[in-house]
Amino acid sequence: MTRQLVITGFQPFPGVAENPTEVLVRSLDTCGDPVLQRAEAVIVPTRYGDAPAALRSVLANPPRVLIMTGISARAAGLVLESRASNACTAALPDAGGAMPPESADPLHHLPARCDIADLCAAVERAGLACAPSDDAGGYVCNHLYYHALAALDESGADTRALFVHIPALAGSALAATSATALELADLQRGLGVLAGELLR
Numbered sequence: 001m002t003r004q005l006v007i008t009g010f011q012p013f014p015g016v017a018e019n020p021t022e023v024l025v026r027s028l029d030t031c032g033d034p035v036l037q038r039a040e041a042v043i044v045p046t047r048y049g050d051a052p053a054a055l056r057s058v059l060a061n062p063p064r065v066l067i068m069t070g071i072s073a074r075a076a077g078l079v080l081e082s083r084a085s086n087a088c089t090a091a092l093p094d095a096g097g098a099m100p101p102e103s104a105d106p107l108h109h110l111p112a113r114c115d116i117a118d119l120c121a122a123v124e125r126a127g128l129a130c131a132p133s134d135d136a137g138g139y140v141c142n143h144l145y146y147h148a149l150a151a152l153d154e155s156g157a158d159t160r161a162l163f164v165h166i167p168a169l170a171g172s173a174l175a176a177t178s179a180t181a182l183e184l185a186d187l188q189r190g191l192g193v194l195a196g197e198l199l200r
Contacts, residue, residue: 002062002063002064003040003062003063003064004038004039004063004064004199005035005036005038005039005040005063005064005065005067005198005199006039006040006042006058006063006065006066006067007025007028007036007039007040007041007042007066007067007068007069007191007195008021008025008041008042008043008044008055008058008066008067008068008069008144009021009022009023009024009025009026009041009042009043009044009069010022010043010044010045010046010051010069010070010071010140010141011043011044011045011046011095012046012095013046013092013094013095013140014092014093014094014095015092016071016174017173018172018173018174019046019071020071020166020167020168020169020172020174020187021069021070021071021166022043023169023184024069024166024169024184024187024188024191025041025042025043025069026041026043027184027188028041028188028191029041031185031188031192032188033188033189033192033195035195035196035199036188036191036192036195039195040058040063042054042055042058044144045095045096046094046095046140047094047095047096047098047140048088048098048100048101048140048143049096049098049101050096051140051143051144051147052143052144052147052148052151055068055144055147055148055151056147056151059148059151059155059157059159062152062155062157062159063159064159064160064199065159065160065161065195065198065199066148066152066159066160066161066162067161067162067163067164067191067194067195067198068141068144068145068148068161068162068163068164069163069164069165069166069191070137070140070141070144070163070164070165070166071166071167071168071174072137072141072165072166072167073167073168073174073177073178073179074178074179075165075166075178075179075180076129076131076167076179076180077123077129077130077131077167077180077182077190078123078128078129078130078131078164078165078166078190078194079130079131079132079133079164079165079166080112080116080119080120080130080131080132080133080162080163080164080194081112081133081134081135081136081145081162081163081164081165082111082112082116082132082133082134083109083110083111083112083134083136084109084110084136084142084145084146084148084149084163085106085107085108085109085135085136085138085142085146086103086105086106086107086108086109086110086146087103087106087107087138088100088101088103088138088139088142088143089138090137090138090139092139094139094140100138100139100143110146110149110150110153111149112149112161112162112163113149113152113159113160113161113162114160114161114162114198116132116162117132118197119162119194119197119198120132122193122194122197123190123193123194126189126190126193128182128186128189128190128193129180130190133165136163136165137165141163141165144163145163148161149161160198162194164191164194166182166187166190167179167180167181167182168180168181168182169181169182169184169187170182170184
């Protein structure tokens with residue numbers, strides 16, 4: 001039987017002692033949204049070597065929809081990433097202290113498996129800020145996104161896949177140094193809109 005919806009978050013990493021994506025994903029089973037409550041929640045390690053491997057095991061039985069989430073201190077709302085790059089350029093080590101691996105083809109990109117403009121419009125209609133982006137960064141977020149898209153392409157699955165950067169949680173330690181912060185309920189609502197649209 002085809003799994004319907006998988007949503008991922010990340011564990012903490014240097015500078016982020018409590019990752020809001022982990023808080024968000026762990027909250028879904030009690031959020032009140034029936035679509036999100038039925039989602040399979042997966043928390044992946046913020047490590048270059050381990051994150052893709054953890055997700056590949058999930059994608060062995062591809063879901064209809066895969067939504068990956070990451071934290072961005074620059075996000076002014078939900079940020080929908082239109083592509084992933086094969087290059088990792090961040091100077092920040094991962095949670096295990098490792099630096100990014102070198103890429104044989106750093107200019108290669110893979111596109112999101114959905115219509116970013118339509119999804120942004122749906123989130124905005126729900127009263128939440130949302131913006132497209134063509135740069136998923138150079139850290140583990142982008143690394144996971146690229147490897148997830150590559151794995152889906154390799155398998156031939158028709159999974160609709162998207163990476164979403166979220167801002168800090170309101171009231172959290174990260175809120176003071178982030179472009180904005182959102183209440184957990186608003187993050188849940190935005191994620192619910194995306195999930196509903198992608199499952200259509």
